[in-house]
Amino acid sequence: MRHTITVLVENEFGVLTRIAGLFSARGYNIENLNVAPTLDASMSRMTLVTRGDEHVIEQIKKQLNKLIPVIKTEDLTRQEHMEREMILIKVRASEDTRAEVLRMADVFRANVVDVSESSYTLELTGKARKLDAFLRMLEPNGVIEMTRTGPVGMRRGAEGFTVDDD
Amino acid sequence: MKLTGAEIFVECLKREGVDIIFGYPGGAVLPIYDEIFKKNYFRHILVRHEQAALHAANGYARVSGKCGVALVTSGPGATNAVTGLADSYMDSIPTVCFSGQVPTHMIGNDAFQEADTVGITRSATKHNFLVKHVEDLALTIRQAFHIATTGRPGPVLIDIPKDVGIASCEFRYPETVNMRSYKPVTKGHHGQIKRAIKMMLASRRPIFYTGGGINSARGSAELLTRLARKLNFPVTQTLMGLGGVPCDDKHFLGMLGMHGTYEANMAVSHCDLLIAIGARFDDRVTGKIEAFAPEAKIIHVDVDPSSISKNVHAHLPIVGDVKVVLGQMLDALKTANTKPNAEALKVWWHQIEEWRARDCLHFDQDMDGSIKPQFVISKLHELTKGDAIIATEVGQHQMWAAQHYGFKKPHRWITSGGLGTMGFGLPAAIGAQIAEPKATVIDIAGDASIQMSIQELSTAMQHKLPVIVAIINNSYMGMVRQWQEMFYESRYSHSYCDSLPDFVKLAEAYGGKGLRAEKPGDVETVIKQALANRDTFTVIDFVVTKEENVYPMVPAGAGLSEMVLA
Ligand SMILES: Cc1cc2nc3c(=O)[nH]c(=O)nc-3n(C[C@H](O)[C@H](O)[C@H](O)COP(=O)(O)OP(=O)(O)OC[C@H]3O[C@@H](n4cnc5c(N)ncnc54)[C@H](O)[C@@H]3O)c2cc1C
Numbered sequence: 001m002r003h004t005i006t007v008l009v010e011n012e013f014g015v016l017t018r019i020a021g022l023f024s025a026r027g028y029n030i031e032n033l034n035v036a037p038t039l040d041a042s043m044s045r046m047t048l049v050t051r052g053d054e055h056v057i058e059q060i061k062k063q064l065n066k067l068i069p070v071i072k073t074e075d076l077t078r079q080e081h082m083e084r085e086m087i088l089i090k091v092r093a094s095e096d097t098r099a100e101v102l103r104m105a106d107v108f109r110a111n112v113v114d115v116s117e118s119s120y121t122l123e124l125t126g127k128a129r130k131l132d133a134f135l136r137m138l139e140p141n142g143v144i145e146m147t148r149t150g151p152v153g154m155r156r157g158a159e160g161f162t163v164d165d166d
Numbered sequence: 167m168k169l170t171g172a173e174i175f176v177e178c179l180k181r182e183g184v185d186i187i188f189g190y191p192g193g194a195v196l197p198i199y200d201e202i203f204k205k206n207y208f209r210h211i212l213v214r215h216e217q218a219a220l221h222a223a224n225g226y227a228r229v230s231g232k233c234g235v236a237l238v239t240s241g242p243g244a245t246n247a248v249t250g251l252a253d254s255y256m257d258s259i260p261t262v263c264f265s266g267q268v269p270t271h272m273i274g275n276d277a278f279q280e281a282d283t284v285g286i287t288r289s290a291t292k293h294n295f296l297v298k299h300v301e302d303l304a305l306t307i308r309q310a311f312h313i314a315t316t317g318r319p320g321p322v323l324i325d326i327p328k329d330v331g332i333a334s335c336e337f338r339y340p341e342t343v344n345m346r347s348y349k350p351v352t353k354g355h356h357g358q359i360k361r362a363i364k365m366m367l368a369s370r371r372p373i374f375y376t377g378g379g380i381n382s383a384r385g386s387a388e389l390l391t392r393l394a395r396k397l398n399f400p401v402t403q404t405l406m407g408l409g410g411v412p413c414d415d416k417h418f419l420g421m422l423g424m425h426g427t428y429e430a431n432m433a434v435s436h437c438d439l440l441i442a443i444g445a446r447f448d449d450r451v452t453g454k455i456e457a458f459a460p461e462a463k464i465i466h467v468d469v470d471p472s473s474i475s476k477n478v479h480a481h482l483p484i485v486g487d488v489k490v491v492l493g494q495m496l497d498a499l500k501t502a503n504t505k506p507n508a509e510a511l512k513v514w515w516h517q518i519e520e521w522r523a524r525d526c527l528h529f530d531q532d533m534d535g536s537i538k539p540q541f542v543i544s545k546l547h548e549l550t551k552g553d554a555i556i557a558t559e560v561g562q563h564q565m566w567a568a569q570h571y572g573f574k575k576p577h578r579w580i581t582s583g584g585l586g587t588m589g590f591g592l593p594a595a596i597g598a599q600i601a602e603p604k605a606t607v608i609d610i611a612g613d614a615s616i617q618m619s620i621q622e623l624s625t626a627m628q629h630k631l632p633v634i635v636a637i638i639n640n641s642y643m644g645m646v647r648q649w650q651e652m653f654y655e656s657r658y659s660h661s662y663c664d665s666l667p668d669f670v671k672l673a674e675a676y677g678g679k680g681l682r683a684e685k686p687g688d689v690e691t692v693i694k695q696a697l698a699n700r701d702t703f704t705v706i707d708f709v710v711t712k713e714e715n716v717y718p719m720v721p722a723g724a725g726l727s728e729m730v731l732a
């Protein structure tokens with residue numbers, strides 16, 4: 001099963017390598033890894049998407065927690081949570097297809113971020129499945145390139161995922 | 167007060183209570199070596215290869231209970247240290263290794279003797295650091311010792327660029343360490359302890375399965391022995407756990423696993439409750455997982471949550487330090503309102519005694535024949551009254567030592583269990599002898615293994631260490647040969663050691679004493695001579711039966727009850 005795990009880490013040199021190294025050394029599968037700063041500059045937050053049965057996921061969480069710079073982990077899959085991802089797609093746009101591409105962008109509420117004589121670059125944020133659908137709809141027009149951030153996520157409700165320093 | 171990096175290094179180590187360092191100098195660590203020379207605070211043991219520095223630190227740590235410390239130079243010094251780090255990592259031994267690095271401004275330039283030490287050692291250490299600013303050095307050293315010695319112990323490496331040793335800053339020693347991302351749990355969950363006691367008192371066929379955690383947590387062995395006696399439960403130990411309960415205690419069934427005793431493996435295969443304490447269900451222990459303790463509920467006490475339910479599902483996990491948890495269990499037992507099931511235990515013990523009566527470790531020494539390896543080990547036990555510190559190399563001799571030496575106390579058995587590193591024993595014995603100068607320290611060795619660290623005889627000589635190296639010389643890589651005999655139709659592919667050196671002359675060449683035993687009648691005499699020699703190291707070449715096998719043996723992939731007895 002697919003699991004989205006959030007990890008708070010010390011913002012120090014080499015953390016990313018430690019996490020990536022853990023996954024390769026133990027043969028765990030990693031679909032996505034996203035790293036970004038948090039409100040507190042001394043920490044970074046990672047969102048990690050992996051697959052495995054209960055046993056494997058349990059080990060992944062334990063092994064992540066065992067890494068010294070890892071402060072805290074949370075398996076979002078077990079909670080009420082939201083996930084969002086962003087995609088940038090550069091699609092061909094000729095005289096004939098321009099209007100169709102724009103209409104599609106409108107339907108999906110995507111933004112046009114760049115225009116050239118023969119292309120549009122569109123930006124869309126949403127759940128992975130929505131992004132997949134958007135990409136599929138644009139494919140007939142000819143997608144030149146695309147890039148996705150991979151999902152970021154957090155749990156619903158008022159409670160935050162933070163550390164109480166002591 | 168302003169101090170240089172090298173001065174901070176010495177100052178911090180002094181405050182950590184370090185009095186011994188095992189090391190080998192080189193360009194990148196010269197500033198530190200110079201400071202060691204000038205301050206002359208601690209004893210530095212010059213080894214002959216950096217791998218040996220780490221093994222010696224490992225042996226020292228296991229015997230002294232302190233953190234082992236090693237110091238190596240950049241590039242080849244650091245890469246030579248990798249095997250030693252990996253070894254300590256697998257066996258969870260607290261060590262801190264300092265490596266020199268090229269100056270910060272040259273890192274990444276393929277500079278002379280540069281290696282990406284932090285990258286190379288990342289998966290061979292519990293944690294590692296590269297110190298880029300002298301201001302970070304003191305805190306890093308403090309954290310390194312804290313990480314190495316707490317929770318599940320392990321090796322930590324600190325890479326120090328040459329210029330960081332030279333640069334100076336205001337010295338402030340962090341009196342305490344507080345890492346928000348690293349807080350090992352030591353106390354067992356109260357409710358879980360209560361549940362564990364309930365399961366223990368209700369069980370009919372219980373067994374304690376204990377491991378390296380007991381040797382690691384000082385003072386826990388007595389608690390374990392007390393608990394086992396109080397409950398009248400049998401105890402089996404892993405290779406790493408030997409010494410946890412005295413070998414002559416009737417509750418002790420011997421080692422379990424691939425070369426474990428019949429009674430231990432049968433008891434585990436038939437128990438209804440397995441209480442695992444500081445052991446990690448290694449594949450050498452479990453054999454075929456599905457056939458391991460098939461009828462048992464499992465309680466697992468371990469300080470490392472990732473050890474629990476990794477290989478075998480634990481019905482009752484308890485995260486905590488074994489010493490603390492054993493104390494909690496003894497306390498809880500005092501107030502428990504039921505007693506162990508004496509009737510059921512009587513039946514269980516009766517069954518165990520039947521298994522024990524098979525006397526699976528029995529061997530016959532024909533006094534006119536060749537020397538049996540088991541005979542040598544038994545004699546070593548007898549003549550040292552089971553009180554020596556025993557280190558080993560890796561192979562058959564290691565298994566015979568585990569089966570036949572018999573330990574009365576913890577912290578006297580130093581073997582490479584997890585990595586199985588040939589060449590470990592001699593340097594580890596050196597570290598042990600440094601920790602306990604008065605003790606009898608014996609490296610039980612094989613003729614192949616000993617040659618992987620033989621240069622350390624020179625270290626033993628220089629530091630006047632009366633280490634005894636007992637070579638069980640069968641001219642083969644015996645363990646490899648045994649597998650080839652059993653599983654490859656006796657095709658002995660490259661496991662015969664032709665052209666062995668004359669170990670007696672070799673010992674003499676290094677300045678020590680060399681002895682040889684070729685007949686069973688010689689064994690006692692040479693051991694006595696070796697024990698009497700406290701002036702230099704002694705090497706004994708025991709010329710033994712060439713094709714003896716280690717039994718019992720559970721073939722790889724088989725269940726524990728499918729042991730081959732002879
Ligand atoms: C040739 C060869 C043959 C071998 N055959 C056998 C065999 O027949 N039988 C056998 O048993 N082994 C055998 N081994 C050794 C085997 O490979 C493993 O090294 C060994 O079984 C592991 O022992 P352990 O489970 O006690 O774990 P260790 O590696 O000692 O780990 C200790 C465990 O305790 C935990 N721990 C540490 N400190 C504490 C603490 N203070 N509090 C709580 N928990 C703590 C750790 O987290 C870890 O999970 C053999 C090795 C070799 C080289």
Ligand SMILES: Cc1ncc(C[n+]2csc(CCOP(=O)(O)OP(=O)(O)O)c2C)c(N)n1
Nearest residue numbers: 561562563586588612613614615643644645
């Ligand atoms: C560094 C290293 N290389 C290879 C091995 C594989 N190996 C395990 S036991 C063994 C043979 C050891 O022979 P010896 O030291 O003579 O001991 P014996 O088994 O004969 O007692 C070998 C090669 C190992 N454990 N370590």
